[in-house]
Amino acid sequence: MSSPSRSGTTTLTARAVLFDMDGTLVDSTSIVEQVWTTFAARYGLDIGEILRSSHGVQAMDTVRRFAPAGSDIQALAAELGRMELAETRGIVPVPGAPKLLASLPPDAVALVTSASRDLAGVRMAAAGIGVPAVSVTSEDVMRGKPHPEGYLRAASLLGVAPADAVVFEDAPAGIAAGIAAGVRTVAVGPNAGELPDGVLHIPDYSGVAVTTHVTGAGLRTLSFTF
The missing domain is CATH 3.40.50.1000 (HAD superfamily/HAD-like)
Incomplete structure (x- = not known):
């Protein structure tokens, strides 16, 4: 209480x-923004909208929500995961x-x-x-x-x-x-x-x-x- x-x-x-x-x-703000900016730029997505909705949720759920129809969701999420693992600066x-x-x-x-x-x-x-x-x-x-x-x-x-x-x-x-x-x-x-x-x-x-x-x-x- x-x-x-x-x-x-x-x-x-x-x-x-x-x-x-x-x-x-x-x-880890700088890395998170860097990774999602790369994802957004590749597909012409609104990075502001992605960052507003992705904070605190699983990357897989965000990829599933924003990736273009027909995308390989598992492969995209795995790629983003590798990017995050490779960067610790900041x-x-x-x-x-x-x-x-x-x-x-x-x-x-x-x-x-x-x-x-x-x-x-x-x-x-x-x-x-x-x-x-x-x-x-x-x-x-x-x-x-x-x-x-x-x-x-x-x-x-x-x-x-x-x-x-x-x-x-x-x-x-x-x-x-x-x-x-x-x-x-x-x-x-x-x-x-x-x-x-x-x-x-x-x-x-x-x-x-x-x-x-x-x-x-x-x-x-x-x-x-x-």
Whole structure:
């Protein structure tokens, strides 16, 4: 639940934390725009429309939506995936993300990303961030964001109910996925769009603090102060 703390702050208490990757832990904006610009130029598509709708969703879903009729969707998505894997210049952590992750118990954290497992490994390494032991990538779900499958799976793998977790997300599709999963959702950064009621927004993690509490019964909780 959310509760007021000292003036101007909010506190969220949870048992587990679920993070998106691109735009949430890792800033890969330059590479993402480069890859989709190449795709758009090849087929004479509107790059602005592609970027507005592709953020936070699986590349396969975006290719399927925008590729010309008769295109080999699998081959195009694979080609774009190779382009993304080959380029890491400009990838940096979102401010405060490494420090926040280092302060969290590893077994209370999951990564839930629309990227492939290989791409997640490449981008997290380029940003100097370790990949959590529990990671749900594009290979692990049948339905990508905004469907809640990824977040529901991550909560299950961590052994917590969705209501006992908190999601950090940067894109409308991911925010919708977190809400649909029944997980309290925090929007991060400038690309979140119009936020549903009750969704907290932060620019990055610079102003976020977390405290770990263990009750006498051994129940561990994490208190985030924004």
